[in-house]
Amino acid sequence: MNCLYLDRKNLEIRLDGQALALYEDGARKGSVPLHLLERVVMRGNVQLESRVLGALSARNIGLLVLSGRYSEATAMLAGRSHNESSRRLGQYRVCLDNNLRAPLAHWLVLVKIRAQKRMLREALPMRADLRHALTVAVQRLDNIMNRLKTDSDMRSLSSLRGFEGAAASAYFSGLTQLFAPSLNFTGRKKRPAPDPVNACLSLGYTLLHNDAVYASHIAGLDTMLGFYHDISFGRESLACDLMEPLRPLIDRWVWWLFRDRTLRIEHFSDDNGRCLLNKAGRKHFYGCYEANSGPARRLLKRYSHALAKRCQLIHDGE
Structure with missing residues (x-):
């Protein structure tokens, strides 16, 4: 357990x-x-x-x-943090210096787009009927990645966010096609979640965010100070950063839940336009999340440890 x-x-x-x-x-x-x-x-x-x-x-x-x-x-x-305070001091320097933030943010966006592309490519053999829609989405993601890799002018934080938004548009144009029309999933909508897919994505992202908070805190980092997400009152921006490349893992898993009919329409209810996962549905959801969360948690630990070491080196002047 x-x-x-x-x-x-x-x-x-x-x-x-x-x-x-x-x-x-x-x-x-x-x-x-x-x-x-x-x-x-x-x-x-x-x-x-x-x-x-x-x-x-x-x-x-x-x-x-x-x-x-x-x-x-x-x-x-989140438990006790790492005892090495120089990691947080280095992190503060990164947070305040766009020249230090930009390379990390550039890496994050590339890794996220690569994961989005991998998700759609894995779906292709299973959904031959969607070959055109999925292929077009993958090609759009390829074009964005190629521009980010070759054009150094695309590495400012503002331009990176623009390209991330364009990639999200391309990605969801393919992802939405994978779900049955009866689920009414037409795109990512957070509050309130209007359909079963968005309800599951929201809960999955919440659990993933908590895993990111835990991993970054244990590594000795300040969860409120990110390098891609700006500081915002009450937001754990670093946890938001670390979970971004892993969102496609949640998307894939949620697709599996509906594809294999582990979750069905009877596992949801409507509350004045807000779709809610009922008790029977949550039982399936939590069990499946725990069974499939290992890779994401290992990556979060790896990302947090690597970032902590980098911040400590920055503080030490190396």
Whole structure:
């Protein structure tokens, strides 16, 4: 076990030695040893002892609390950060210097577009009926990548964001074709999510964002200071940066959920125009996310560690 998902009413979490004890309506239902956990995700009105927070923090076990209604993050606990403060000092220099930010941002956009292209190419053999739409989308992404690789004038932060937007347009023109018309998925729409696909993408991105917060925090970085996303009140810009190249992994996985009919229309409900994943659907979603999140989490750790080393070198003047 890597992540414990708690999504049930009248649930109480207590600390029992080196384990979390689970109680429902006052009756003990089981326990989970702490050494098996890296993360805990709670949704809705789950009660827990204050000692549980201390135990999670002491063992660097991340905690994510989702709102009971909309499955959006309301609180996070990321554990203890790395002790090397020079990493954060170097990160502050990067954040304030566009000449240091631009190469990192250029790398990020290229890696993201490459992942988008890979996602559509993998879909081609499975959807021969969409060959034209997918091929056109891949060609558009190829053209954008080639310009970014060869034209040094395209490396400013503003131009990179423009090209990322153009790539997103090309990518979603192909991605939307992969889903059944009955799902009404016509593009990325965040708040509120109007259809089942956007509801799943939003929840998947929320979980991925939490993984990015955890990875960057443990590496000794300030999650609020990014190199591609500007500083914004209340936003963990570095986590937003690190998860960008990994969004296509979530997109592919969500497509699989609907393609294999793991999730179906009966797993969703409508709340005044907002599409919600019901309890049965969330059970499938969390289980599948945990089974497929390993590659993304490993990449987040690798990205965070590499960035932390680079920031430390910048601080040390090397």
